[in-house]
Amino acid sequence: IRDDPTAVGSYIANYICxxxxxxxxxxxxxxxxxxxxxxxxxxxxxxxxxxVKEGKLSFKNVVTFxxxxxxxxxxxxxxxxxxxxxxEFFSHSKxxxxxxxxxxNILDGNAEDLIAECNAYEKRIKGYGGIxxxxxxxxEDGHIAFNEPGxxxxxxxRIKTLAYDTILANARFFNNDIxxxxxxxxxxxVATVLDSREVVVVVTGQRKALALSKAIGTSQPDCTSATxxxxxxxxxxxxxxxxxxxxxxLQLHPWALIVVDEDATAEL
Ligand code: GLP
Numbered sequence: 001i002r003d004d005p006t007a008v009g010s011y012i013a014n015y016i017c018x019x020x021x022x023x024x025x026x027x028x029x030x031x032x033x034x035x036x037x038x039x040x041x042x043x044x045x046x047x048x049x050x051x052v053k054e055g056k057l058s059f060k061n062v063v064t065f066x067x068x069x070x071x072x073x074x075x076x077x078x079x080x081x082x083x084x085x086x087x088e089f090f091s092h093s094k095x096x097x098x099x100x101x102x103x104x105n106i107l108d109g110n111a112e113d114l115i116a117e118c119n120a121y122e123k124r125i126k127g128y129g130g131i132x133x134x135x136x137x138x139x140e141d142g143h144i145a146f147n148e149p150g151x152x153x154x155x156x157x158r159i160k161t162l163a164y165d166t167i168l169a170n171a172r173f174f175n176n177d178i179x180x181x182x183x184x185x186x187x188x189x190v191a192t193v194l195d196s197r198e199v200v201v202v203v204t205g206q207r208k209a210l211a212l213s214k215a216i217g218t219s220q221p222d223c224t225s226a227t228x229x230x231x232x233x234x235x236x237x238x239x240x241x242x243x244x245x246x247x248x249x250l251q252l253h254p255w256a257l258i259v260v261d262e263d264a265t266a267e268l
Pocket of ligand 1: 036037038039040041067068136137138139140143144145146166170
């Protein structure tokens with residue numbers, strides 16, 4: 001738990017920086033990094049760009065795989081995840097360590113054969129020996145990538161119809177015009193995320209508080225404690241793994257880290 005989104009971003013960026021540097025990626029064995037979109041990872045991207053500019057981090061031998069992309073939105077649309085990634089991250093890391101575009105992988109939501117596109121994506125990930133670290137964000141309904149409530153925990157990269165809540169939440173990026181939000185997306189599956197050697201999730205803001213508590217659990221003051229007045233004694237009520245809150249699948253992962261700000265802990 002960190003104070004605010006900026007502190008969360010800088011914690012995660014330093015964490016990723018250390019992982020990449022300890023890994024010592026080479027052209028033969030690159031560091032494979034999964035990346036999200038949305039407003040939550042923006043402070044992390046800003047902090048990573050700073051580290052690159054300071055010469056503390058290089059993306060030269062990093063291969064990236066984005067989590068998801070809208071179906072049918074032109075690639076150069078301002079709200080396509082392709083445009084987002086270059087605007088918020090890849091185009092900023094200009095330095096001798098700039099990431100070569102050939103090492104950036106983003107699902108093509110305009111592919112002629114969407115199923116083949118999804119299958120090829122999974123194959124490409126496997127071809128690199130899997131994802132080393134998947135950075136993710138979540139929706140208000142607890143979705144990770146676009147794994148909407150009800151997604152199979154065994155799901156792989158596929159076409160997904162967006163939940164109405166997600167369409168409503170994302171309308172803010174489309175001038176609040178619900179009809180402009182795409183109805184479908186391509187997304188890595190829950191199992192694709194779980195296959196990564198490590199998963200780091202950023203959760204900030206009070207509107208994510210319910211989802212966080214559904215994925216982890218809640219705590220209440222321990223009224224049975226001898227020190228009744230001691231509000232620092234809490235009983236944790238664990239939540240189970242639940243495909244209606246797909247973030248909860250991280251409980252099945254041996255090495256998962258959720259970094260949150262104070263606001264997101266409101267329901268814990
Ligand atoms: C979309 C993306 C998710 C992202 C979520 C949260 O639904 N598909 O991957 O986690 O938005 O966005 P924000 O961080 O803006 O709340």
